[in-house]
Amino acid sequence: MDVREMMFTALLSMRTHALRSILTMLGILIGVASIIAIVAVGNGGKAAIVSTLESSRLQNTIEILPKELVVPGLPQPGQVLSISANDLNLVRQFHGVTVVNPLYFGQVEVTAGARSANLNLEGGPYFLPDLARFTILHGHMFTPLDVLGHRNVAVLSVGAASQLFGTTHVLGQTVTVGGQPLDIVGISASTEPSILNGILGGGAVYVPNTTLEDIFPNWTASEMAVGVVPGTSVSQLARRLVTALNIHAHSAQAFEDSSGFLAGIEKLVGTVTSILTLVIGSIASIALIVGGVGVMNIMLVSVTERTQEIGIRMSLGASRAAILVQFLMESMFITMTGGFLGILLGAAIAFGVHLATHLPMQVSWQVMVLSFLFSAVIGLICGIYPANKASKQNPIEALRYE
Amino acid sequence: MIVLEHVSKRYALGGETLTVLADISFTVEEGEFVALLGPSGSGKSTLMHILGCLDMPTEGRYCLSGVDVTKEAPRRLAHIRNQKIGFVFQNFHLLPRISALQNVELPMIYAHLSRAARRARAEELLELVGLSNRLRHLPTELSGGQKQRVAIARALANHPQLLLADEPTGALDSETSREIMELFRELNQTGVTVLVITHDANVAAYAARQIRLIDGRVVGEEELRGRS
Structure with a gap:
């Protein structure tokens, strides 16, 4: 058959x-x-x-951060928790590096009139929107001059504005951080992909890193954004920087650039x-x-x-x-x-x-x-x-x- | 063609032995039309199963065209049934869900014939039994006599040496029975060896020779007329 x-x-x-x-x-x-x-x-x-994650990488910028903790809260031998002024200076001496901006993250109490809230405070350069992935809805981002001039300005996320004021129409008003009043120049909205938004969202206040250094002189940077001369091989330079920083910290496990961090997330x-x-x-x-x-x-x-x-x-x-x-x-x-x-x-x-x-x-x-x-x-x-x-x-x- | 030598069939029932067939010997020559006549319980069906290679005798030899089938393996027996034997049953035993044509094609499927060859042969056979206008009908759409004609056409599919019919008219009225038996006679006249198993003397009367079976024994043979 x-x-x-x-x-x-x-x-x-x-x-x-x-x-x-x-x-x-x-x-x-x-x-x-x-x-x-x-x-x-x-x-x-x-x-x-x-x-x-891949597409969010910046052109001509290397993000360097301390290698993540294997067990949260339990530092490994050779683990570095923050970036020191020496680290920043070390990177500045490298050929091909244009500018090194420290980035600060922390939680602080922010007050506006009678209301206050515990919010994420982030200090960084004028291109912080690219690094922290947000966009300006109202007003404007603080300028390079604001950064250079240590000006007391702040950008509030939609979440932060609604927590403190109950509205997002708050341009020109002030918020107080660590006793220092800051003028609100812009309102931001996150551009994180929708999947990550829920995890990473919440109220945030963005200020120039110089301003933050004035208010909280003893904060240490948790990340650095390294500007690179266009045309330089970003990945090669990143590897050299990380190696140099690791040698400086006497540990092979101290730092990584964000590509390694991204690879870890992936x-x-x-x-x-x-x-x-x-x-x-x-x-x-x-x-x-x-x-x-x-x-x-x-x-x-x-x-x-x-x-x-x-x-x-x-x-x-x-x-x-x-x-x-x-x-x-x-x-x-x-x-x-x-x-x-x-x-x-x-x-x-x-x-x-x-x-x-x-x-x-x-x-x-x-x-x-x-x-x-x-x-x-x-x-x-x-x-x-x-x-x-x-x-x-x-x-x-x-x-x-x- | 068919040679039975001292064939017996016994079943063990509990502690007792039931003898269904006892020491049966007879010969059927090629081209004969033989009737095995016996009342119910005489062992006809068991004998038919042995003749059709569906069952094995307990003792004795059964040779079909020179081959001792009692020594063959089951696989070979399936092949012998397919090539040398054509069955016609009392209840037709057509597959209900396929057409008359497809029913006739079945044995040729197991003989690995090509589709076209099967179709041509099946049409030819259905025409032979007078059903050329019923090719696509399902068995349920056919009368009893027509069903038996399809069954006969199917039995002839692979040019069998032996047509084995078990009470072929048992489910038919007398007029249709007559037609079917006439068909067997016509087929026999074209050279097909026919062995009809029946309890009905009228049916057996169509055969040229009768072998009478009672209580599992051959009790008599009778030549009715000259071999056709």
Whole structure:
């Protein structure tokens, strides 16, 4: 019996019991669909995070920061917690470096009239919006002159303004930080990608680094933004700077540039999504196994129902092998159809999620091929027992069976 | 063509041994039309299963065109059923979900014939049994006599040496029975060896020779007329 004939027979049997076949393949269908959808959304999310991190890198600027703590709050040997004035001076001497700006981060109490709030205070250069990823909604960013002149000006984030004033129309008003009144010159909004926004959002006050140094002389910089002569190889210079700073700190683990930091985040995001995919994927595999058991059950029913057909086929010259293959094909046909429809449904679900949430998606063809093959294997495994049972029928009894 | 030598079939039922066939020997030559006549319980069906290579005798030898089938492996037996034997059953045993044409094609599928060759042969056979206008009908859309004609066409598909019919008229009215038996006679006249198993003397009367079976033993042979 050739393959085409067996496929025809399998198709016929499936069509005869259309509803039953559809219900049977539902388990496989749902299992495959959920795997496809989960992997698509997971991969898409990961790629989106990585690409926004990549695209947020500044041209001709190197960000250097102390290497992150392995255990929060527990400094490692050789760990540096902040950047000293000596570090800044060291970097300034390098060829290719134009300007070195320290960046300060801290939490302080900010007051406006009778109201006060604990907010993030960030001190930095006039291009702080690029580094801290925000944009000016009203007013303007403080200027290079503001920085040079140690002027008492501040930019408030939308969150900070609404916490302190209950409105964002606060240009020209003042806030007090560490006893020093500051004029509000601008209102900012974060440009972080939506995924990170929720994590990193909140009220922030941005001031020139020089002003911050005046108010809090004992704060140490937690990051430096190094301007680079255009045309210089940023990555090479970054490596040299980090090496020099590490030697200075007598530790190989003291500093890193933000590309290393980004790589760390990318790795972390990758690990998290892989773990999530694995966990949800194993749950979906349970659906596949349950679906496979359903297929086996229906195949057993089918073998019993078609006992006489088996007897007739045997009397016409079908060998036991031919009967075995026939029922195996049927079982595989059911699971493969389920797998195929599951791939379509999974891709549709991923697309639906994409439309609803604007999360990107990436339907992976490897996962498609793999789940299709997997559903074929399930059909094979779950079909073996019923098919074997069919092929072991006694033709005489099978012919008599009504 | 068919040689049975001291064939016995016994079943162990609990502690007792049930003898269904006892020491049966007979020969059927090629081109004969033989009836195996016996009442129910005489062991006809068991004998038919042995003759059709669906069952094995407990003792004795059964040679089909020179091959001792009692020594063959199951796989070979399937091949012998496919190539040398055509079955016609009392209840037709057509597959209900496929057309008359596809039913006739079934044995040729197991014989690995090409699609076109199968189709041509099946159409030819259905025309032979007078059903050329019923090719696409499902068995449920056919009368009893038409179903049996399809079954006969199917039995002839691979040019079998032996047409084995088990109560072929058992589910048919007398007029249709007559037509079916006439068809067997016509087929026999074209050279097909026919062995009809029946309890009905009227049916057996179509055969050239009768072998009577009672309680699993051959009790008599009768030549009705010259071999056709």
